[in-house]
Amino acid sequence: MTIQSSNSLALAGVSFSYGKAGLLTRQAPQQVLHSIDLRITSGTTTGLVGESGSGKSTIAKLLLGLATPSSGHVLLNDKPLNALSRLDLAKTLQMVFQDPYSSLNPRITIIEILTAPLRVHGVGDTASRRKGALRMMEAVGLTPEFAQRYPKELSGGQRQRVAIARALMLQPKIIICDEPTSALDVSVQSQILNLLLDLQREFNLGYLFISHNLAVVQHISDDIVVLQAGRVVERGEAQAVYFKPVHAYTRQLISAALTPP
Ligand SMILES: Nc1ncnc2c1ncn2[C@@H]1O[C@H](COP(=O)(O)OP(=O)(O)OP(=O)(O)O)[C@@H](O)[C@H]1O
Numbered sequence: 001m002t003i004q005s006s007n008s009l010a011l012a013g014v015s016f017s018y019g020k021a022g023l024l025t026r027q028a029p030q031q032v033l034h035s036i037d038l039r040i041t042s043g044t045t046t047g048l049v050g051e052s053g054s055g056k057s058t059i060a061k062l063l064l065g066l067a068t069p070s071s072g073h074v075l076l077n078d079k080p081l082n083a084l085s086r087l088d089l090a091k092t093l094q095m096v097f098q099d100p101y102s103s104l105n106p107r108i109t110i111i112e113i114l115t116a117p118l119r120v121h122g123v124g125d126t127a128s129r130r131k132g133a134l135r136m137m138e139a140v141g142l143t144p145e146f147a148q149r150y151p152k153e154l155s156g157g158q159r160q161r162v163a164i165a166r167a168l169m170l171q172p173k174i175i176i177c178d179e180p181t182s183a184l185d186v187s188v189q190s191q192i193l194n195l196l197l198d199l200q201r202e203f204n205l206g207y208l209f210i211s212h213n214l215a216v217v218q219h220i221s222d223d224i225v226v227l228q229a230g231r232v233v234e235r236g237e238a239q240a241v242y243f244k245p246v247h248a249y250t251r252q253l254i255s256a257a258l259t260p261p
Pocket of ligand 1: 051052056
């Protein structure tokens with residue numbers, strides 16, 4: 001039996017404003033997040049749902065250390081995230097983006113895309129990186145023939161499998177999935193969601209699953225946090241939030257998710 005270590009990434013009382021007021025700027029800073037508490041833990045999925053502009057991407061930026069809270073803290077295992085080196089951060093936290101068409105470099109082959117994170121961080125030698133990439137391709141359901149292909153030769157679902165494999169190359173503990181299925185055909189969406197669930201079990205990953213679609217979030221999440229205009233208006237166990245919503249905004253998101261576009 002292997003004992004898997006538990007990791008958590010958290011926002012504790014985080015507020016955030018874009019733009020700083022200064023002598024030369026008339027515009028007041030715009031506060032877009034208000035005292036947010038959020039936790040992502042190994043082996044579980046926290047769903048983050050809200051309409052466009054509610055602050056979901058800003059939360060992702062703060063978790064990735066790409067922005068600094070105006071107040072409050074970003075904590076990895078209850079210690080400040082900014083204490084981590086670039087390599088340790090990359091080994092802890094990775095991101096899968098919405099659009100598998102623009103997130104992969106079209107000029108390099110799949111094997112080069114997958115070995116790049118190891119090369120950039122000086123991990124392993126050429127042979128071990130290649131071996132690791134082929135192993136990860138297998139884990140995401142891509143046969144070895146894909147290694148020498150270019151992104152344009154792949155379908156949207158296959159590209160998203162590559163993007164997921166790339167995110168896993170440094171064996172991170174936590175993955176931020178930002179609308180990872182919304183650019184895909186409906187028939188492929190559930191395959192990718194099921195792949196994410198399989199990989200979570202295999203690698204004990206913690207996910208923050210960001211989406212505007214509460215039906216999709218409910219399918220994959222253990223807990224759901226509902227964000228409206230930068231404030232958490234509802235949170236709880238996924239089934240409870242989806243089937244017994246308390247807040248009117250949550251009910252609105254559910255009916256939007258059930259209405260065909
Ligand atoms: N770089 C920026 N400068 C100023 N304001 C910004 C910036 N980025 C986002 N905002 C504002 O912050 C608020 C939250 O935006 P954010 O992109 O985090 O929302 P979101 O929920 O991720 O939306 P979407 O689903 O459309 O990506 C919005 O009012 C947006 O206009």
